[in-house]
Amino acid sequence: MTLSHTNGPGRRGTSRIGALFAAPYVLFVLAVFAVPLGYTVWISFHRFYFTAPGAGVDSPWVGLSNYRDVFTDPVVGRAFLNILIFLVINVPLTVGLSLVLAAALNAKLPFRSFFRAAYYVPYVTASVALVAVWAFLFGSDGLVNHALGGLAPDPSWLVNTHLAMPMIAFFVTWKQLGFFVMLYLAALQNVSRELYEAAAVDGAGSVRRFFSITVPGVRPATTLVLIYAIITGANLFSEPYLLTGGGGPDHASVSPVLVMYQKGIEQGHPDFAAALGIVLMVFVLAISLLARKISERGE
Amino acid sequence: MFRRTASALLALAMAGALAACARSGPDAVAAAKAHGPITVWLSNNAQEAAWGKQMVADWNKLHPGQHVTAQNIPAGKTSEEAISASVIAGNTACLVFNTSPASVPQFQKQAGLVDLDDFPGAERYIEARSGSLADQYRSEDGAFRQLPWKSNPVMILYNKKVFKKAGLDPEHPKLATYDQFLATSRTLVHSGAAKAAIWPAPSSEFFQSWFDFYPAFIAESGGKALVENGKPQFDSPAGRKAAAFWRSLYAQKLAPQEAYPGDAFGDGKAAMATVGPWAIAAYKDSVDWGVVPVPTSDGRPPSAVHTFSDLKSVAMFSACKNRATAWDVMKFATSRAQDGKFLAATGQMPLRPDLTGTYAGWFAKNPGYKVFADQTRRVVDVPNVAGSIDMWQAFRDAWTKSVVFGRQPVDSALRDAAGKISEILAEY
Numbered sequence: 001m002t003l004s005h006t007n008g009p010g011r012r013g014t015s016r017i018g019a020l021f022a023a024p025y026v027l028f029v030l031a032v033f034a035v036p037l038g039y040t041v042w043i044s045f046h047r048f049y050f051t052a053p054g055a056g057v058d059s060p061w062v063g064l065s066n067y068r069d070v071f072t073d074p075v076v077g078r079a080f081l082n083i084l085i086f087l088v089i090n091v092p093l094t095v096g097l098s099l100v101l102a103a104a105l106n107a108k109l110p111f112r113s114f115f116r117a118a119y120y121v122p123y124v125t126a127s128v129a130l131v132a133v134w135a136f137l138f139g140s141d142g143l144v145n146h147a148l149g150g151l152a153p154d155p156s157w158l159v160n161t162h163l164a165m166p167m168i169a170f171f172v173t174w175k176q177l178g179f180f181v182m183l184y185l186a187a188l189q190n191v192s193r194e195l196y197e198a199a200a201v202d203g204a205g206s207v208r209r210f211f212s213i214t215v216p217g218v219r220p221a222t223t224l225v226l227i228y229a230i231i232t233g234a235n236l237f238s239e240p241y242l243l244t245g246g247g248g249p250d251h252a253s254v255s256p257v258l259v260m261y262q263k264g265i266e267q268g269h270p271d272f273a274a275a276l277g278i279v280l281m282v283f284v285l286a287i288s289l290l291a292r293k294i295s296e297r298g299e
Numbered sequence: 300m301f302r303r304t305a306s307a308l309l310a311l312a313m314a315g316a317l318a319a320c321a322r323s324g325p326d327a328v329a330a331a332k333a334h335g336p337i338t339v340w341l342s343n344n345a346q347e348a349a350w351g352k353q354m355v356a357d358w359n360k361l362h363p364g365q366h367v368t369a370q371n372i373p374a375g376k377t378s379e380e381a382i383s384a385s386v387i388a389g390n391t392a393c394l395v396f397n398t399s400p401a402s403v404p405q406f407q408k409q410a411g412l413v414d415l416d417d418f419p420g421a422e423r424y425i426e427a428r429s430g431s432l433a434d435q436y437r438s439e440d441g442a443f444r445q446l447p448w449k450s451n452p453v454m455i456l457y458n459k460k461v462f463k464k465a466g467l468d469p470e471h472p473k474l475a476t477y478d479q480f481l482a483t484s485r486t487l488v489h490s491g492a493a494k495a496a497i498w499p500a501p502s503s504e505f506f507q508s509w510f511d512f513y514p515a516f517i518a519e520s521g522g523k524a525l526v527e528n529g530k531p532q533f534d535s536p537a538g539r540k541a542a543a544f545w546r547s548l549y550a551q552k553l554a555p556q557e558a559y560p561g562d563a564f565g566d567g568k569a570a571m572a573t574v575g576p577w578a579i580a581a582y583k584d585s586v587d588w589g590v591v592p593v594p595t596s597d598g599r600p601p602s603a604v605h606t607f608s609d610l611k612s613v614a615m616f617s618a619c620k621n622r623a624t625a626w627d628v629m630k631f632a633t634s635r636a637q638d639g640k641f642l643a644a645t646g647q648m649p650l651r652p653d654l655t656g657t658y659a660g661w662f663a664k665n666p667g668y669k670v671f672a673d674q675t676r677r678v679v680d681v682p683n684v685a686g687s688i689d690m691w692q693a694f695r696d697a698w699t700k701s702v703v704f705g706r707q708p709v710d711s712a713l714r715d716a717a718g719k720i721s722e723i724l725a726e727y
Contacts, residue, residue, distance in 0.1 A: 052617050053389035054323035055410035075696075132560065140557050141494070159501075159557045161704070245502030245558045250700045265380060266505065267688045268405050 043274040050270055066275035076276060079256045080283070082165050082240075086233045086255075087287070089169035094180055094229045095222060101177070102184030103214055116185070120178035127175070131242040134158075134171055158244050164253040168239045176232060180225050187221030188214070219295065226291040234284040237261065256280045324389055325620045331417055335621035336366040337393040337628065342378065342611070343371045346580055350644040351396060354632050365624045372397060377506070379405075386411030386616065393619035394629060396448065398612045400436060401506065401681040403445050405688060406614070412444040413615040418626045428633055430652035435524075435680050436612060445612035446629055449647045451575025452674040453514040453607045455594070458493075459587045461570040465492035474571075474591045475598035477544045484553040487570045496553040498569035501703045505691040508698055509681070510573045514607040515541035517679045518593040522605035526682040526690065529724055533694075534717035540596045542709045546702045556703055575609050576646045576671040590670055601670075608678035610650060648675045685727035693719045 044066050046059040070076050105116050122130060137143050140156035157163050195213050204212065215222075236255040240247050247254030247262075256276060264273025341351035348371060355369040372395065375381030379402040385391040386409050398406075406412045415421045422443060426433050429447045436447045459469035465487045473479040484496030499511040512533075517523065520537035532538070548554040564572035565585055572578070573593070582588055592604040613633065619625050631637065638649040639658050646668055648654060654672045655662050662669050681687060694716050701712030 050383075050387040050409060052324055052386050052410045057410065135560055139560075140555060155556050155704070159704075161706070245500070246504050248501075248503045248699055249556065249704050250706055251503075251696070262692065265383070267692060268383070268408065269689075 040274045040277055043271055044278050046271060048271040048274075049268055062271075066271045067279070069272055070275045070279055073259075075251055075254060076256065076259055078251045079254045079259050082253060082255060083234060083236070083283075085165045086169045086172075086236065087230060089166055090173050090233055091226065091229045091291075093169075093173045094176065095225055097173070098177055098180035098225065099184050099215070099218065099222070102181045102188055103210060105181065106185060106188045116181075119181050122175045123178040125175075127238040128242060130171075130175055131239070134167075134243060138167060155249070159249045161249055161252040164240075164244050164249060168236070168243060168253055171243060172232065172236070172239055176229070180229070183221050183225055184218055187218040191217035223292055223295045226295050227288045230287050230291055231284055234280060234287070256283075324617055327413075327617070330620050330622045331413075332623055333621045334365050334624045334627075336368070337619065337621050337625050338368045338370060339394040339396060339628065340372045340382075340392040341369055342397040343374075344577065344645070346645040347396075347641075347647070350641050353640065353644070354637050357637070358628060358631055362624075362627075365621070365627075367624075367628055382406070382616075383409065383411075386618075389618050391616035391618045393621065393625040394613055394615055394632075396611070396613050396632070398445055398614040399506075399681075400445060400610060400612060400683060401687045401691065403436075403438070403612070403614065403683060403687075404685045406616075407438060407444055408685065411617055413617055413619065413622060413625075415443045415446065415615065415626070415629075418623075421626070424630060429650050432650055432652075432678070435608075436610075436683060438683055439685065445614045446633060447610055447650045448613045448633060449611055449641065449645075450650045450675050450678055451577050451609040451647055452671055452678050453510060453573050453575055453593065453609055454671065454674060455497075455571055455591045456564065456574050456578055456582070456586075456588050457571045457591065458564065458567065459589050461487065461492045461567065462589075465490040465570070469589060472589065472591060474594055477540070477547075477594055477596050479598065480544070480594045481547055481551070481553070484548065484570075485551065488553050493568065493570040495555050495563060495569040497548065497571040497573070498555055498559050498563035499573055500558050501549075501554070501556050501699065502558045503695055503699050505688055505695050508691060508695050509607055509609060511545055512541060512694075512698060512702070514573060514593045515544060517605045517607055518595050518599075521603075522677065522679050524679050524682045525694070526684060526720065526724065529684075531717040531720045534713045538713055539710055542698075542702055542713060544594070544596070546705065546709050549703055550705060576648060576668055579646050579667060590667075592674070602673075603677075604674075605677040605679055606674060608650070608675075608680040610678070610680050648672055650675060650678075684724060686723045689723045690720045693723060 043059075045061060045063060047062045047065075048059045049057075051057045101119060105112060105119075109115065135142070135158070138157040139145075140159070142156075145152035145156060153160050153163060155161075157167050191214065195217070196209055199209050199213055235257055237257040240253040240255050240258055241261075244253040247258050257280070260273040260276050260280075263269045263276070339351070339355065341348050348369075351369045355367045358367050370392065372378045373381040373385065375384070378395075378397050379399050382391065382395055382398070382402070383405065386406060391411065403412070415425070425436075425443050425446055429436075433443075433447055436443065436445050438444050455474060457469075457472055457474070462469040462472060467473075467483060467486060473483050487493050487496045500507050513525065516525070516533055516538050519541045520532065520535070523532045523537065525531065525533055533542075545554075549556060559566075559568060563569035564574075565582060567586075579588070592601045593606050595604060613629055615622060615625050615629065633649070635657065638651060639661065641647070642649060642654075642658055643661055646665070648668075648671060651657065654675060655669060662672060681691070684690070697707075697712040697716035697719075701707040701709045707715075
């Protein structure tokens with residue numbers, strides 16, 4: 001009986017009201033995402049630069065020329081390699097640490113609220129302030145080098161070609177961890193307590209319970225964490241910009257978004273930046289889909 | 300219904316986007332003759348802002364119908380980025396009293412600048428105020444799109460107290476030749492008097508070369524610009540010597556490879572700094588300073604040493620509706636009287652011939668500035684060429700790789716950079 005209503009006049013009325021309520025958001029999505037994205041694609045196929053109002057400058061079609069420039073620019077290649085280095089370090093660490101910490105913080109611990117807040121503090125603190133802390137710790141004259149003495153790397157952590165990108169990956173892992181712990185904590189609330197009790201009765205230890213109940217139980221959250229961590233990595237800007245002096249040393253920590261900023265804003269080549277942005281978007285989509293396939297395997 | 304709503308929304312969004320695209324600026328012919336209120340942007344340097352407010356007050360007292368409002372340049376990573384964004388938005392102030400000559404070709408390409416030659420007598424006025432040095436600030440087509448205003452010739456400022464602590468003579472520092480400079484630097488660092496002999500930012504931003512390589516190259520080459528007649532000049536004996544000198548400083552750990560999070564010279568971490576006369580006001584209460592010219596391989600006398608001008612211009616932007624007033628304000632602000640007030644307020648050097656003669660009284664009272672005033676006679680600026688910022692970025696990339704981090708021999712890095720810059724210049 002109820003189903004028949006969905007095809008009647010009442011369904012149509014509901015649809016109209018729904019459309020009306022959805023309209024502002026549809027408008028917002030069109031204005032803020034769809035139109036700029038379309039415009040970016042258009043720019044990427046033209047010789048284009050930003051001009052003053054009414055300048056009347058031609059923007060000729062150049063086909064794939066901007067994309068060719070992007071693919072042949074060695075700095076862009078280095079930036080994508082850096083992102084891969086970042087992802088290889090950051091993503092497994094983020095998923096592993098946040099899940100383990102969330103599982104620990106979900107148990108009945110003394111000072112549990114304090115620990116939950118402590119992990120979350122870096123996430124809500126401005127990157128600029130945290131970068132200052134890391135510079136204090138890992139600068140050539142920093143606390144860590146003082147502690148290491150002769151064992152300190154030379155050149156130091158943040159200006160070392162081999163260490164700069166891993167340092168950024170560790171920094172971002174540490175900074176974002178609280179957010180991912182919160183996601184997992186939320187997901188853990190939906191894992192049935194009875195399963196743990198049943199497993200305990202069957203003699204499963206805590207490690208077995210973790211891998212057999214917790215890990216599969218939070219799989220949707222893991223997919224979300226993976227994709228979000230990948231997107232965060234692909235959008236890296238503040239950290240290499242602030243922590244390693246604008247992508248140095250020798251582009252060792254430059255990221256695609258940093259290159260977009262340098263080319264598009266500093267050097268006035270928005271066409272190159274637009275093409276790079278599209279390439280980056282496709283890259284993120286591909287990696288995210290791959291991550292989703294892997295995380296949902298066996299479901 | 301939903302389809303109609305969606306279609307209407309799409310049409311609305313597209314109309315909005317098209318309306319945003321169909322922007323228009325003021326009519327250039329009418330604006331060139333129009334008088335009325337204008338806005339000017341000033342650097343956020345405290346002394347400079349104070350001068351600007353006083354200059355504007357002086358103007359407003361004399362011209363009540365053409366009110367001028369002074370504001371600081373909107374915040375951004377650099378003034379140039381903030382100005383570029385406002386050029387695109389069409390809301391630039393009429394005049395910007397802090398325009399970097401390196402950005403002028405880009406602003407010109409964006410159709411953001413007003414051609415000053417359009418105003419009667421403008422070329423004559425600019426040449427009269429800046430003498431032969433004005434020619435460096437013409438665009439490639441020969442037009443003036445900036446009025447040379449204030450120069451901060453880069454010299455070596457040193458901390459006398461630190462020199463004394465290192466056992467060096469603070470009144471007669473040995474800094475004229477590369478060998479002397481390196482020996483003095485070693486003494487400063489190895490004695491523990493300072494963490495660094497000198498600490499310019501080793502980072503990758505395109506403009507950082509203006510404070511390490513470029514002054515050294517200008518001095519070593521006897522006054523050559525990075526690019527002349529469309530050809531890079533630094534892949535030359537002078538360029539190689541200047542770069543090798545800096546490589547020695549980094550290789551011997553006399554200059555750190557890491558950026559200092561603050562002011563290394565002001566904090567006493569570096570014994571020397573490459574700065575202009577703006578630094579005198581900034582350090583007067585904290586550092587007992589001395590000043591010498593940029594070193595050269597053969598230790599030329601100070602009167603023969605050229606350096607980087609680090610000049611800022613006044614430019615008029617195309618969003619300006621009352622350009623006749625703007626031009627009058629430009630002349631008023633760069634008049635002999637206002638230049639004198641600017642010099643007194645900031646210690647920065649208006650780029651005018653015979654500065655020390657014109658403002659003899661002020662220099663007599665402030666002898667510390669005289670050496671900078673003398674240096675303004677031998678300054679070289681960034682080349683006024685299209686693709687300027689790309690060019691500087693290409694140079695900086697080669698510099699950080701080879702000179703700062705030693706990952707490529709200096710000579711081959713300069714050769715590669717010269718090749719890349721030639722390509723950039725040809726592309727434009």
